[in-house]
Amino acid sequence: MKRLCIVLAGIAMVWSLLGVHSANAFLGGYPTPTLGGFPPGYPSNVPCQEPGLGLMSDFSVGFGLLEHRDGSIWALERQNSTGTATWPLKGFWFQAAQEIASDENIGFLLSAGIFVPRHMSGTWISRPDGATFDFDIPSYDWWSLDGIVKARVMRGFDLLGGFRWDHTSTRVDYSDDTSDDYILNSYMPLIGAQLNRRFSDSSLLVRFMGTPLYFGTVKYHFWDRLGYAEFGNFRINSKSTYLEVLADYRFKLSRGIFAGGFVKGNWLRVRTDSRNLSGLTNESVAWAVDIKSWTVGGIVSLDFSCPL
Numbered sequence: 001m002k003r004l005c006i007v008l009a010g011i012a013m014v015w016s017l018l019g020v021h022s023a024n025a026f027l028g029g030y031p032t033p034t035l036g037g038f039p040p041g042y043p044s045n046v047p048c049q050e051p052g053l054g055l056m057s058d059f060s061v062g063f064g065l066l067e068h069r070d071g072s073i074w075a076l077e078r079q080n081s082t083g084t085a086t087w088p089l090k091g092f093w094f095q096a097a098q099e100i101a102s103d104e105n106i107g108f109l110l111s112a113g114i115f116v117p118r119h120m121s122g123t124w125i126s127r128p129d130g131a132t133f134d135f136d137i138p139s140y141d142w143w144s145l146d147g148i149v150k151a152r153v154m155r156g157f158d159l160l161g162g163f164r165w166d167h168t169s170t171r172v173d174y175s176d177d178t179s180d181d182y183i184l185n186s187y188m189p190l191i192g193a194q195l196n197r198r199f200s201d202s203s204l205l206v207r208f209m210g211t212p213l214y215f216g217t218v219k220y221h222f223w224d225r226l227g228y229a230e231f232g233n234f235r236i237n238s239k240s241t242y243l244e245v246l247a248d249y250r251f252k253l254s255r256g257i258f259a260g261g262f263v264k265g266n267w268l269r270v271r272t273d274s275r276n277l278s279g280l281t282n283e284s285v286a287w288a289v290d291i292k293s294w295t296v297g298g299i300v301s302l303d304f305s306c307p308l
């Protein structure tokens with residue numbers, strides 16, 4: 001899945017570089033407002049003062065260090081006990097975004113991101129008996145796809161709305177020679193707002209985004225080397241929430257080329273309905289999942305509405 005996301009990001013980059021020229025040829029090269037930016041969902045921090053080239057206005061790539069000491073917490077709530085696996089998130093986040101300008105007040109953005117983890121490990125704790133098992137994370141996949149619409153309310157203030165598909169897949173190997181698979185697919189309608197303070201050759205942006213509704217599934221599979229296995233699919237319920245906060249600063253390097261840095265925080269809380277497991281047990285269980293992260297990184301963007 002990681003390779004697929006990287007390939008898709010590469011295709012998006014090539015499409016962006018080629019598509020802008022074809023769009024310009026088709027549209028005749030008229031002035032177009034700049035909407036681009038990374039992280040996604042807001043207009044370009046530094047507007048272009050020169051004639052635009054066409055419909056495609058901005059392509060951005062970003063790279064950041066993503067970490068949190070208790071970033072991933074998965075709690076299996078059984079009838080008489082709760083087992084919790086906790087481990088720190090640490091690795092690198094890559095993202096690419098393509099902007100599409102409609103007019104001065106409406107814009108669209110498509111973006112894709114992928115997490116490249118470093119080695120991660122943690123401890124499973126069972127309560128109330130207090131039993132513990134150390135574990136390693138040999139495989140951790142995390143990627144997301146966004147579609148965002150921006151609507152200007154007044155100068156420097158925009159409302160945001162869109163949709164995110166977020167996917168994580170985790171393999172856990174325990175010290176007692178057992179293993180778990182956790183797969184979380186989240187489908188989130190997003191709403192938010194942003195403030196953008198622009199200066200002569202730079203800008204500062206603050207954005208808040210979250211979801212009033214949450215859809216998705218948690219898939220779970222546990223097995224040992226003696227033949228025991230239990231598994232199940234769980235529906236995410238309305239007690240789940242998501243919040244994202246972003247601060248971004250960007251400056252102009254040269255005509256049509258911008259760079260900067262960002263800090264982004266994400267808080268995801270997932271709760272599932274109870275259901276009976278399959279396999280060698282039919283016990284009724286539920287899941288409580290919390291994923292938190294901070295990302296600090298840099299941005300480089302090409303504004304196609306500014307001739308290079």
